[in-house]
Amino acid sequence: MLDEAWQDWIRDNLKRGCTVESMVSVMIHERIDPVLAMESIQRVAEGRAANGEPGDESDACHCWSPRFALSSSNRVHIEGHAIRMVARLERPAVAVLDGVLSDEECKAFITLSRNRMTQSTVVDPADGVARTIHSRSSKSMFFERGQTPLVSRVERRLAQLMGEPVAHGEGLQVLHYQQGGEYRPHYDYFPPGEAGSTRHVTQGGQRCATLIMYLNDVEAGGGTTFPDVGFTCFPRRGMGLYFAYRDAGGLLDPLTLHGGMPVARGEKWIMTKWVRERPYG
Known part of the structure; x- marks a missing residue:
């Protein structure tokens, strides 16, 4: 698993609005396995440290779009x-x-x-x-x-x-x-x-x-x-x-x-x- 410094880097970049693709690209350049990079971003974004402990879920993935025609009606x-x-x-x-x-x-x-x-x-x-x-x-x-x-x-x-x-x-x-x-x-x-x-x-x-x-x-x-x-x-x-x-x-x-x-x-x-x-x- 990635160390705390990388986890902090991921949190900071998520808060700045960086895309997952851009973060993975940087991590690959730093010789981090792409699968590990993606998994780490997902886990941090879901509010969990890379060791799986629960945490703040404010950065979890929210994929419902307000443009979806049934977002506010049945x-x-x-x-x-x-x-x-x-x-x-x-x-x-x-x-x-x-x-x-x-x-x-x-x-x-x-x-x-x-x-x-x-x-x-x-x-x-x-x-x-x-x-x-x-x-x-x-x-x-x-x-x-x-x-x-x-x-x-x-x-x-x-x-x-x-x-x-x-x-x-x-x-x-x-x-x-x-x-x-x-x-x-x-x-x-x-x-x-x-x-x-x-x-x-x-x-x-x-x-x-x-x-x-x-x-x-x-x-x-x-x-x-x-x-x-x-x-x-x-x-x-x-x-x-x-x-x-x-x-x-x-x-x-x-x-x-x-x-x-x-x-x-x-x-x-x-x-x-x-x-x-x-x-x-």
Whole structure:
């Protein structure tokens, strides 16, 4: 663990409003392992000394954005489309939403993507290359922003819902899990300090938030789980699961570790929207 001098340095820089990325860069230059640097920043920011003792939590990660459309209400209408808050966690910043997509929209996205699926990949943290791995057993495809009128309409809705411009969003990704398919726990953000992350944050910056939309009802299993907080959301057609993991100062919330549980019966179709801190693409 880092000594008290480094912990004081981290506290001082957090209070000054320095970003996590800038602090990790300095620490790497001082020959500190990037994983240790990130862990130390997270622990200090959560108000704990690096030895794990409890302390002042005033610098803990707060990822709820006032721009999120349901930040102060339980229901919102966007271009005539009603979306309702079902459940919310304060930390991590998670919201279960009803009515993000209509039944017709869900069916249309499945139809449009069914014959365009390829094996899903993940970003290798060592070099940033997309690779297939056994812990992610799904097929997927991406829509370009504005590719069809349906895509454009939904992207405008999601931008207003998430409180981020359309230009900050990555293309919509549709994923298909067959029986037994899963995605083991992972983070959606790019780990600071990892060589492979650099190439992905150069354009658009870090990911800030995710919205998962469920395109079908799943017979059994297939929930999205947050293992560190004991919370699981099970799929229902048209429902959305929103979670944010980057705060205004650039701190990333490790409690957003999440995974797709195995599909016990049937199949699962979902669509994902990721948003960045700056315009993307």
